[in-house]
Amino acid sequence: NAGVTQTPKFRILKIGQSMTLQCTQDMNHNYMYWYRQDPGMGLKLIYYSVGAGITDKGEVPNGYNVSRSTTEDFPLRLELAAPSQTSVYFCASSYSPGSRGTDTQYFGPGTRLTVL
């Protein structure tokens, strides 16, 4: 199993450009997450999904959009890039049967995004 994969690894965007960060997991996990990590600030949840067709906002959703058309894929869309979106973005997934809640989260390698 490849686990959680993310592309691209690095990207530089100009202000106002748009892009999609890709995330795929091959562990048949139902829960998937997008976090951003700024220096010294820990991980902040952007969006999450508890299953295909279901998405919900996290702590910092403004400026981002997501979709979950399949169990495997959870892309994150930036429509109008701003310097404040310069960060490292991590995708994660977990398997949560029934109502037990989120379990161990498996993280992808991250995408380092710079907006100039």
Next chain:
Amino acid sequence: GQQVMQIPQYQHVQEGEDFTTYCNSSTTLSNIQWYKQRPGGHPVFLIQLVKSGEVKKQKRLTFQFGEAKKNSSLHITATQTTDVGTYFCAAMNSGYSTLTFGKGTMLLVSP
């Protein structure tokens, strides 16, 4: 969501010294998870604590969950350079679908 405070923010030790990071919450936690992130890497799950007063060990790492389930600690005995990284605690939110991460404790170990 939950709020979890981690201290210290940063610690620099000599190899062989012990290290402890603390995670505190003002509310009772259903469980607590610990993750390690090496420099330039991604967070990797270490352990989950669920029961009041629970203590778990992984080689030189000892994890504790407080009796009131409002705090947790990670203690590393005789640190090694391979322990370098940032250690995060994470608490499950009330909806049980998401985690709130602490800001992490960055550990630097000098040989």
